[in-house]
Amino acid sequence: xxxxxTTRLLTILFxxxxxxxxxxxxxxxxxxxxxxxxxxxxxxxxYFESKSIKQGLDLKGGIYIVLEVxxxxxxxxLAKNKDKKFDQFLEELNQDYKNSSTDFFTLFxxxxxxxxxxxxxxxxxxxxxxxxxxxxxxxxxxxxINRIIEIIQNRVDQFGVAEPTIQxxxxxxxxxxxxxxxxxxxxxxxxxxxxxxxxxxxxDVESTNTIVRQIDNLAAMNIEKTNxxxxxxxxxxxxxxxxxxxxxxxxxxxxxxxxxxxxxSKLQNILNQDNVKQVLDATGSLFLTSNSAATLINDFGEExxxxxxxxxxxxxxxxxxxxxxxxxxxxxxxxxxGQATVQVEMNNEGSRExxxxxxxxxxxxxxxxxxxxxxxAPVIRSQIFGGGTVIEGLDSIQEAEDIAIVLRxxxxxxxxxxxxERTVGASxxxxxxxxxxxxxxxxxxxxxxxxxxxxxxxxxxxxxxVVWTLILLLGILALLEATxxxxxxxxxxxxxxxSVDANxxxxxxxxEELRNGKSVRSAIDAGYERAITTIVDANLTTGIAAAVLxxxxxxxxxxxATVLFWGIIVSMFTAIIVTRFIFDYVTSxxxxxxxxx
Amino acid sequence: xxxxxxTKIKFMSFKKAGFVxxxxxxxGSLFSLMLGLNLGIDFKGGTAIGxxxxxxxxxxxxxxxxxxxxVGGQEFDLSTEEIKYFGSNKDIMVKxxxxxxxxxxxxxxxxxHIYTSMPTxxxxxxxxxxLSLGAVSPKVGSELSGKAFWSIISALVLILFYISxxxxxxxxxxxILALVHDITITLGIFSLTGYEITLSTVAxxxxxxxxxxxxxxxxxxxxxxxMKSSGTVLFESTINKSINQSLSRTxxxxxxxxxxxxxxxxxxxxxxxPFAFTMLVGVIVGTYSSIYIASALLATIYKSSN
Numbered sequence: 001x002x003x004x005x006t007t008r009l010l011t012i013l014f015x016x017x018x019x020x021x022x023x024x025x026x027x028x029x030x031x032x033x034x035x036x037x038x039x040x041x042x043x044x045x046x047y048f049e050s051k052s053i054k055q056g057l058d059l060k061g062g063i064y065i066v067l068e069v070x071x072x073x074x075x076x077x078l079a080k081n082k083d084k085k086f087d088q089f090l091e092e093l094n095q096d097y098k099n100s101s102t103d104f105f106t107l108f109x110x111x112x113x114x115x116x117x118x119x120x121x122x123x124x125x126x127x128x129x130x131x132x133x134x135x136x137x138x139x140x141x142x143x144x145i146n147r148i149i150e151i152i153q154n155r156v157d158q159f160g161v162a163e164p165t166i167q168x169x170x171x172x173x174x175x176x177x178x179x180x181x182x183x184x185x186x187x188x189x190x191x192x193x194x195x196x197x198x199x200x201x202x203x204d205v206e207s208t209n210t211i212v213r214q215i216d217n218l219a220a221m222n223i224e225k226t227n228x229x230x231x232x233x234x235x236x237x238x239x240x241x242x243x244x245x246x247x248x249x250x251x252x253x254x255x256x257x258x259x260x261x262x263x264x265s266k267l268q269n270i271l272n273q274d275n276v277k278q279v280l281d282a283t284g285s286l287f288l289t290s291n292s293a294a295t296l297i298n299d300f301g302e303e304x305x306x307x308x309x310x311x312x313x314x315x316x317x318x319x320x321x322x323x324x325x326x327x328x329x330x331x332x333x334x335x336x337x338g339q340a341t342v343q344v345e346m347n348n349e350g351s352r353e354x355x356x357x358x359x360x361x362x363x364x365x366x367x368x369x370x371x372x373x374x375x376x377a378p379v380i381r382s383q384i385f386g387g388g389t390v391i392e393g394l395d396s397i398q399e400a401e402d403i404a405i406v407l408r409x410x411x412x413x414x415x416x417x418x419x420x421e422r423t424v425g426a427s428x429x430x431x432x433x434x435x436x437x438x439x440x441x442x443x444x445x446x447x448x449x450x451x452x453x454x455x456x457x458x459x460x461x462x463x464x465x466v467v468w469t470l471i472l473l474l475g476i477l478a479l480l481e482a483t484x485x486x487x488x489x490x491x492x493x494x495x496x497x498x499s500v501d502a503n504x505x506x507x508x509x510x511x512e513e514l515r516n517g518k519s520v521r522s523a524i525d526a527g528y529e530r531a532i533t534t535i536v537d538a539n540l541t542t543g544i545a546a547a548v549l550x551x552x553x554x555x556x557x558x559x560x561a562t563v564l565f566w567g568i569i570v571s572m573f574t575a576i577i578v579t580r581f582i583f584d585y586v587t588s589x590x591x592x593x594x595x596x597x
Numbered sequence: 598x599x600x601x602x603x604t605k606i607k608f609m610s611f612k613k614a615g616f617v618x619x620x621x622x623x624x625g626s627l628f629s630l631m632l633g634l635n636l637g638i639d640f641k642g643g644t645a646i647g648x649x650x651x652x653x654x655x656x657x658x659x660x661x662x663x664x665x666x667x668v669g670g671q672e673f674d675l676s677t678e679e680i681k682y683f684g685s686n687k688d689i690m691v692k693x694x695x696x697x698x699x700x701x702x703x704x705x706x707x708x709x710h711i712y713t714s715m716p717t718x719x720x721x722x723x724x725x726x727x728l729s730l731g732a733v734s735p736k737v738g739s740e741l742s743g744k745a746f747w748s749i750i751s752a753l754v755l756i757l758f759y760i761s762x763x764x765x766x767x768x769x770x771x772x773i774l775a776l777v778h779d780i781t782i783t784l785g786i787f788s789l790t791g792y793e794i795t796l797s798t799v800a801x802x803x804x805x806x807x808x809x810x811x812x813x814x815x816x817x818x819x820x821x822x823x824m825k826s827s828g829t830v831l832f833e834s835t836i837n838k839s840i841n842q843s844l845s846r847t848x849x850x851x852x853x854x855x856x857x858x859x860x861x862x863x864x865x866x867x868x869x870x871p872f873a874f875t876m877l878v879g880v881i882v883g884t885y886s887s888i889y890i891a892s893a894l895l896a897t898i899y900k901s902s903n
Contacts, residue, residue, distance in 0.1 A: 099736060101740040184724075184730060261670070265670045265671050417701075417734075418732065419733075421731065421733075422730075423727065424729050425724065427728065428729055431866060432868055439861050442860045443856065443857035446856045447856060486869060487797050490865070490873070493857050493860070497854040497856070497857040497858070500850065501846075504853075505815065508846040508849075515603075534814070537818060538811040538812075541810045541814060544759060544807075546807065548748050549752075549800060549803050557797070557799075564804065
């Protein structure tokens with residue numbers, strides 16, 4: 001064996017060795033039994049996690065959520081001296097923004113111009129000119145997204161997920177990926193809940209009755225108005241139903257009011273009417289429902305699902321900002337013994353306030369409101385010192401734990417909306433892995449059989465190259481700590497198909513040279529030499545497509561692009577360098593008269 | 598072993614027939630495209646829910662249950678939405694168009710509704726019931742469509758640029774037109790068959806771009822090589838010779854690629870099927886176009902410029 005052959009052999013062996021070495025942790029981890037996996041120490045687990053090929057959410061199961069700051073809501077919170085014109089502006093802006101991919105503040109500016117809205121009138125504390133105001137509002141939104149990310153990070157950490165990823169996207173979005181999380185409903189609530197805790201005084205029965213009567217009258221007026229319009233002509237049934245008014249929707253439960261689940265949307269419609277809003281604003285009160293439904297036997301002896309309806313003073317006596325700690329506790333005594341509750345501890349300032357509030361509102365009811373849902377509304381019997389309070393009325397221990405987490409982590413400064421969500425159940429993910437692996441093996445087998453059948457001994461060499469392409473590609477993925485996704489598996493299978501191509505181009509060239517009467521040795525040389533430019537040109541253009549995909553794609557697609565890109569590089573290496581070496585080595589040993597190709 | 602050797606097919610004699618066929622297919626595709634493409638929730642926004650039941654369910658059954666779904670105090674009639682089997686008769690995929698004023702957690706609400714409405718047929722653990730849940734707001738949908746469109750355009754431009762450098766601008770024009778041809782016809786087949794366009798189909802489109810180009814370049818490379826003897830003149834006979842020389846490679850590669858794609862289609866599972874289908878169509882169209890569009894156009898371009 002001459003020197004250059006030896007060098008080439010060593011280089012190839014070195015790269016093969018590197019590929020196997022990079023793959024070892026993944027293989028070892030795959031070979032561990034489930035029990036052994038459970039017994040791994042934290043360090044070992046961290047080692048395997050960082051060194052093995054990572055599985056994407058679509059294979060492992062989990063949740064991918066894109067949250068966006070509710071910008072219209074943010075603007076609404078920041079604006080002062082709001083009037084009808086502003087409300088209308090915001091409503092239209094909200095609608096436009098929902099369906100457009102234009103930047104929010106660009107739309108904001110356009111809409112303000114279109115509506116001839118004088119921005120300084122509402123945002124004077126943020127600047128005197130339109131540009132100043134928009135700049136300041138943009139800063140506010142950037143600031144809020146940073147705080148949101150911090151809080152969500154906190155919540156996720158306490159929730160206990162292995163390797164969560166939380167990334168900012170653009171100016172007002174955050175992407176959260178929770179691999180392996182099964183309970184999507186729970187995780188979603190945990191991420192999205194604003195966790196705004198408010199303590200509000202419940203209005204007394206008398207003033208509640210007064211306002212119900214007032215709204216009844218207004219609602220009747222509103223119905224008449226709409227009946228004069230088109231509704232009457234087309235939809236008489238519907239308007240008849242609406243005609244029932246406000247009080248007829250309500251059910252008395254003890255001294256509380258309740259509303260049937262089926263009437264919730266009607267209730268919202270009434271409460272959203274302009275003149276009803278005005279009346280509520282004038283009295284400084286609002287209606288909120290309870291957090292969960294209760295079952296009740298109605299007048300007809302049927303079971304009915306109802307929400308309790310509370311009439312509250314629209315000014316929180318105390319908010320979640322004063323919370324120092326929140327823990328899930330099982331209630332020890334009373335009718336609620338054994339039920340999950342959340343024990344809330346306040347800081348000094350909160351404790352003082354709490355003592356003052358409870359002291360001056362004895363025998364009134366105070367509602368504990370979380371994210372605009374009333375959890376309970378106990379009567380204050382005596383002044384409370386020490387800043388402790390308990391939230392009851394929770395469905396499960398899990399719910400209590402989650403509420404404790406979000407209260408500890410703090411409330412979001414602005415609500416967030418879910419813009420995109422992809423949840424993949426573990427069973428579908430596992431199914432994809434097994435089907436993907438199976439099709440890869442079958443595909444590989446068919447391809448190998450075909451090229452051996454077609455190219456005989458040379459086909460063996462090509463098969464060797466294809467198998468090594470796959471091994472090296474997986475090794476690179478492990479080294480790069482790339483994430484293997486389902487499209488990524490498709491990319492692996494495709495690489496199998498395409499890595500054959502380079503071999504085919506070379507073999508066909510060699511055959512051609514042989515047909516032209518060249519000797520085996522010089523046909524191999526000429527074949528490789530001519531095939532290389534073709535292979536490089538053809539593969540590089542595919543590489544361009546892969547690079548563009550990588551730039552554009554999110555999650556799964558990115559995984560595909562990574563595999564495709566490296567697949568091209570590796571298959572060029574195995575086809576041009578590895579197989580060439582084998583041919584050269586064999587022909588250097590002895591003169592071959594006829595090539596098995 | 599040889600399938601083909603020393604073929605002397607006069608491909609360019611059928612150039613006109615090729616143009617007519619491609620032209621008809623392309624116009625037909627454009628016409629079909631005007632009638633509409635089945636865009637998935639990735640691009641239109643909406644909710645897609647994959648559910649796994651314990652036993653076989655009928656689509657009608659699910660449809661009935663979906664007639665009145667109450668989420669967040671609002672009532673929805675979702676019985677007219679797309680409901681179909683997903684792999685087996687136990688698994689169902691429901692796709693719901695994005696609606697105005699969808700409540701928070703619409704998807705989960707629907708899952709919960711079906712779960713409680715069909716208690717005998719669902720697994721005990723609700724998390725085992727959900728195969729997948731995807732929700733995309735119309736806003737993100739329009740962003741993703743924009744991105745997909747521009748990614749295909751920018752890939753084409755970059756490739757045009759690369760081929761212009763490596764070959765000649767005339768070669769690049771032929772190659773790019775062949776790609777546009779491939780994408781148009783593949784899209785046309787999508788709109789005809791009503792297959793859904795998703796993010797992974799876009800990935801497949803870009804792979805087709807790469808693949809079809811691979812094929813085209815192998816032939817163009819041959820043409821370039823064979824042109825060296827004839828100077829700057831390009832004879833149809835040179836093109837014929839080049840195509841014939843690379844014919845066995847073209848066929849063997851297409852064949853091996855088709856093998857793996859068919860395996861993916863058969864065993865790859867529901868999630869990967871749209872991807873494999875796109876690739877299947879693309880590989881067939883791409884192989885044809887590298888011969889009849891890229892090379893034939895090159896002949897035409899050279900003829901008119903000389």
